[in-house]
Structures are given as C-alpha cells and as structure tokens.
Amino acid sequence: MTATGPGTTSGHRGLLFEEPLIFESGTEGRSGVDLPDPPAVADRLGGLRRRTALGWPGLSEPQVIRHFTRLSQKNYAIDAGLYPLGSCTMKHNPRLNEKLARLPGFADIHPLQPVSTVQGALALIDTLARWLKALTNMPAVAMSPAAGAHGELCGLMAIRAAQDARAAPRRKVLVPDSAHGTNPATAAMCGYTVEAVPLNARGRVDLAALRRALDGDTAAFMLTNPNTCGLFEDEILEQAAAIHDAGAFFYCDGANFNALVGRVRPGDLGIDCMHINLHKTFSTPHGGGGPGSGPVTLSAALAPFAPVPYVVHDANGFRLVETAGDAAAGLAPLGRLKGFHGQMGMFVRALAFMMSHGADGLLQASSDAVLNANYVLARLADRMSLPYDGPCMHEVLFDDAFLKDTGVTTLDFAKAMIDEGFHPMTMYFPLVVHGAFLIEPTESESKEGLDVFVATMRSLAERARSGDAAPFLAAPQFAPRRRLDETRAARQPVLRWRRSNHPGEAA
C-alpha cells in the first residue's frame, strides 16, 4: 500500500480509518450519558446562570467508543512493539499495576478524608518511600513532585533553602552541555543563572572545566548519571569532592536510574539530591505524555527543607503534615509544590512493580537493560558511528557520521524506521553530538526482538550508504500520515477546532 494508492468512496482503506473530529460528527441534542431530571429547586446561582453557548458536540456511547478506538489505532505503543526512545525508558507496563491502582481503596479515596480513614494509603506512601530510600541509600525522600522536571524544581528549591538558611545565598547552577532542557529551565525558575560545563573527549564531564567553573557563587551542579550519552560518569567521585569542597550541592537527574537500580546506589556516589521518574524506571505508563511522578531523594543536609505535605508516623498511626506551620521543630519546609499529596495512582503502580520484581528482580532488570543496550551497540558498531566508546549503560548513542554524504539525515532515518514497524529512537538529543541517535531498548525486549531490530538497522544503514536515499526521503509511507508540515503549524498556528477553520466541512 502507498499513501497515494487507490481512492475509496468512504476515504477509509480497510483497517485504516479516516476519523473526523468529534466536533464534526457530533449533533446537538444527543448525549452518551443518561442523567435523571434534577429535582426542582429555586436556584442559588446569584444571577450567574450560563448564557454563553457551550459548543461541546453530542455523541452516543457507541459513537464515542468507535471514535476513540479508531484514534488509538493511529498510535505506536510499547504494547505494539519496540519503542527505543532514549532517556524515556519505555519498558513494559504490567497490567497488575493498572488493576491495583483502580481498587476503590486507592482510586476512590478523597485527599481530605479524615486521616483515620486513609491509613492504608499513607502506609503505601511510606512503604514506597522506604524502597526508594533503600535503593538510593539516601535518608529522605519528598514524594509530592508530579514528574521529573517538577522533582528538579523541588530539589533545587531545597538546595536554595539550605544555602539561604546558612545566610550564604548562591546564584549559579552548573549543567553539562549534554543536559536535558528541563535542567537549565528549572534552574532559571529557581532564580539561578545557568552556566554550561563542557564534556571531555570520552563523553563525560570535563573534570578540569568543572573545577574551574565551581566557585563560591555556585549553588549546585546538576548531573545526569548515567549521562545522556548513555555513559557512566567514571569521575563522579572526584566531581562530588570538588562540588562539596566548593560548598555546593550535587544534584542528580535520575532519569537514567534504570541502569543502576539494585546495583549502584546514588547515595554512595556523593549525590545530595536525586529525582526519580516513576514513569520511567518503575514502569508507570507514560500515557501519551503523562501523568508521571517524580519523588526526590534528599541527603540529611537537605531533608529538613523538604516541601509539605509529608507522611509521619506516631502513636496514633500515620499522619500527614500538610502545612509548614505543622512541621516539627528543626524542619523548615520550602513550601508546597502541588495540590494535595502527590501522584497516589502512580505510587500504587510503582510499588506493585517493585514488589513484583523484589530486590533480586530489580537487579536483574537493570542488568538486562544494560545488556540489551550493549548488545545493540555491539551489533551496530560496524554499520553506524559511535561518538564515544562503550561499554554503554542502558542506552547507546550513535551520531550521524555514518550518514555523511548520503543525503540521508537522522530524521530521514527515523522516518524509515517507522516504515519498518519500529518507533524511532530519541533523535537530536543530546545536543553534544551531531545528529544523535539515542537508543534505549530497556529490559523488556527479548533477544529475538532485538535481533530483528538490529538486522533492520543494519540494512537501513547499508541502504543509506549505498546511495539509495529516495526511500528515506519519502518515509514514512506506511503510517497513518506521511511527513507533516511542522513549519506551517508553527507559522500559522491553528490550535483548536472552529467551524470557520473548515468552511463547508463541518456537520
């Protein structure tokens, strides 16, 4: 089949459905929900009854089911195949976790019920915190951040609070050139200026440059370890010593914790603070963009500044400290970062994942993740180009040197992978290498699956090198859409449906 293949009357092609927007198929006066007539009362709306028309479309339940079923069929997903998006840890999402998160005792509890009625929920948060502290060998963890970036904010705010409390405010945060964009963005939200630290020729932070950049105004160094080139920072202990000598804190972006779980504890590396993406390492589903959960482990020096709320245990059982005024003497919470108490639904899933694996299974999982990435490295090294030598950790980074003079870019290559039935890797990140291919297979992939993947990548690389650029430039051909015009989308933004967007087209 090609995208310009024979036309059909309906516009559909077999199982490939063209699906209109709900606004185009809905009809006024229809609803997919039956609700009783409200009891007659004199309203108490203070004259504010809605006069402005609401444009939501009317659909029946079967129409809604069909619409979203058809939309779902236009998505790639882990459930469908290999999703080697580096830095994102697209591992299998166990269905037990979904089932447990939906138990009424977790899903149907109100955040402000009397604490006597939610002792099981608070025990679960406390248990998950215990696992996280053990796996990181760090003494405290703040549970409320909603995602990785939010955890970064929590960690940097704790650092800032600790330094301000010593009456020694500092204004600068160092990040490596290879850092994820959230790192500098977060530092700016905490009022810090950001200074970049270069990498050395081995893809690690240049220790001499780091030492030069560290001064009495440096609040923290933010490192991802393993770093975003997929490499373990082999001078991390020297980095930690230099950071601490300068009176700064060592922040670790824990997005890549999947390489280390059960084997190396970040607390043993001199790290003061690390966020953990439960939606990466601990398998809570990414849901097409979220929700996530980003607990932050803290050293003893930072723990007193953890935000509210947090769970404490006393003679009456578990209790929540919800306001700074309620904090015990000696604690100075940095404030509040989120409504209510954090991502409970994600906590249940992450704990189920940890309990299912156990300490032994978590070590096996991180070992398999690293094994898989190194297997991909070994099988592709002679066909693609490696900017830095291995071994890698849980992801492997290639650059586009092998595509030099082929007329094929990393983007074109990625689109050709789509035609081969794979989700592309992360592309053009990290920024430190040209045309990055960041491949993270995770522990969920079988050897057979990886063998098909590497065979495909090898043959694509060979085809590109043989001068056959055309199929790359035309790719994807076998996806629900071919290449989309992103420039047009940004130049003339159309961010919502309006009847007038498509004159004559609307129902």
Place this chain on the structure above:
Amino acid sequence: MRYLPHTPADRRAMLAAIGVPSVDSLYRDVPASVPQKPRFDLPDHQSELAVERALTALAEKNVAAGAVPSFLGAGAYRHHVPAAVDHLIQRGEFLTSYTPYQPEVSQGTLQYLYEFQTLVADLFGMEIANASMYDGATATAEAALMARRVTRRNRIVLSGGLHPQYRDVTTTSFKHLEASVVALPPDPSGGERAVDAIDGETACVVVQYPDMFGRIADLTALASACHAKGALLVVAVSEVVALGLIEPPGAMGADIVAAEGRSLGNALNFGGPYLGLFATRERFVRQMPGRVVGETVDVDGRRGWVLTLSTREQHIRREKATSNICTNSGLCALAFTIHAALLGADGLARLAALNHAHAVRLAERLARIAGVRVVTEAFFNEFTVVLPKPAVPVVEALAARGVLGGVPLARLYPEVPSFADRLLVAATETNTEADMDRFAALLAEVLQ
C-alpha cells in the same frame, strides 16, 4: 521473573556477541570504591497473586468515598465516571505510548489533544488552551508566572478566596524570583475588595470561581479594573462541572483560566494524578507554558496534527523557556476528553443542574439543624456552614458513624482560628436523597 524475557542461554549468547564474560564487566566505569550489588533489606520477587494480596490488604484499610455517604470537595469532587472512559484509556495504544514526538505514528494522541484543547477553551469561553499541566494548583502558579512575563510586572495579587494550596504553590513558585506575591486574607463573607489591591505594578489578580468557600460572584468589574490598570485577570477553577451551569470566566473578561479538570473522567485518587487545565487569549500564545497541538497537513495534503510552538519550551529554549514542564497529564486529558464527548453540551448542563439541585437541597436540610448556619448565598455544588462546635471533631465523629461529612476549614487554614467552626460541604450527582437525610440526621445527632 515474569516481565523479563531473557533465558540464561540468551544472556550467555548476548554476552558472547558483546565479547565480555559477564554483565558485571559492563559496569567497569563505576569507580572501584563504590559498592556494587549491595544487599538490600527488601523482599525478593513475588508472584502476581502475592502482590495483589498485599496491596489489596492495604487498600482495604481505607474507607472508599463511594462506600459511604460522602460530601467532600475543597478542590476534589466525587463524580460518576462512565464505564466507557476507563475502558478506552486502558487501550494500550493510548496507555503505553510516549509524548507524541513522532507525529506520523502518534496521530491518535495528537488528535485527542487537539479535541481536548478545543473542549477546554470552549468550556471556559477562552480562545485557546494547552495540552495540560500537572494539576489545578500548578496551573494557577504557571498562570501567575505567565502574567508576569506578559505584563513585565512583578506584583501578583492572590484573592483570599483562592484555594490555600493553590495559593501556597503559587507563593512557593515565586519564592526565588524578583517579584512580590500579595495574598489577601481569606474571607468567606464575600467582602473582599480585590480591586483596591491593584496598582500600576500589578501583573495580575488571581481569583477563584467558584471560590474556596463555594461562592460564585460576577468577575466583570474586577476584570475591568485589572485591565484599566494594565493587569491581567487570572481565574482559577477547581470544579469544572460548574461551567455547565454558570457563566464562563472568558465571558467575564478573564485573560487566563487555570483549572483542575479531574472532575471529568478521572477518579479521586487520593489527590493525584490530577489534570491541570490552562486556557488563554490567542494573543498571549507565545507566553503560554506547556505543550500545544496544532493542525497542519502532510505531504499528501491530508489534515494531521503535530506538537507546535515548541520554541517556548525547555527542550529548545532551555533556561529561557516559558516553563520547565515536560511530562504533563496526557492520559488524564484523554479521560476528560472522552467524558466530555459522552456528555456533550446537553449532558454537561444536565450534570451541572443535578449537582446544583443536590447542593441546594442539602443546604436546606443542614440549615434546619439547630445551631447550623449556611453562610454561602450564591454557590454551585459546595457551600460553607458554621457549626455550633469545632468542625474537626464533628467530622471525626461523623466518619466514625460512616459518613464523610465535609472538609473542616481548619484542616486547610490552621492559621485562622476563627475558621475552627466552619465546615465546607459539597454535594454532587453521586449523593442520593437518602445520603443527604442520613448526613443531616447524623450531624444533628453529633451536634447535640
């Protein structure tokens, strides 16, 4: 281990292909002095059945709100979610996909986000909306940050009717920026004069609608006063179902609406994950935080969707980005979209009318109890009552009798002693007449 595909033979073959004797040798970059594979004081792997048993036992230690008459709100309202919603969001193609970075194989996610953006903008009477934030509280903080960028002014005024957690999240977000946040004192009586707090340095006034105490009030005059002084009006909404029945903030002059959208499609979840909604005017789009989906065409001219305007975002702009947000609340946005599609305009209006009618009837019942006063005049599905006794022990006593009877304001405002006898009570479509009778009877009993 049931989630790990490799057999020992697979691992051996792969190590041979790599050319190393063991996985341990792949970790040779870890400094030798760092302990590897430490012993943990944690259990080993367990069967599905064992994990299910252990976590079910924890779940059963909680009182599910649906198992008893429940009247809690304060930013989290219990609604009935149609069965179709949870079925659809568990389709693996939605559940197990990432952010739609490769649009050709993510049209499902992109199309529903575009529908979501349209539904949200329309609900609030605004022009555009983003693809979601973490929750209502963080969306409110982001709205205030955006107002600061738009106006290049550094003074933020928070109404005393703003949810105290939204207030605290906003205050925390501004802690290290050169800006001042003025939080007006909470005033359930409705006497606040936010207009008087606006000056020539004010970036925005943030007001909640319906407010923390359940009140609804016309915001038109406040919007005009903001605009006259060059400030923006930010409206926070913690109960979106209200918009099925009351005027949308956009019709009253709001510049940014930040809301908690969990009421549609999503469970209470003990407070998370929730769904931040963010809507604004088209002219402010380049200062908006978060992801946004736009329409375009593919090379064959067929309509499709992509993530767009990413030059605002952290992965392009780094320290100059409008926000650090990356992962948002995508799947919660899908649940919202499906629930909204099921309801339609008529369904939402009916749902809202039902909520209001139940709240009115509950208020009538409670007002008849000796010593109890309902102090909120105009409200949607939540109102404040004054009790003749401190509310915290009353709520505990009700819970012991099997009713979750509202949220004591003292829990949210421990610093305001005069709130000790105030109780915030909500009613939704999920409360039956019998529930309300039981609540009223037990409250009368507990107050005796």
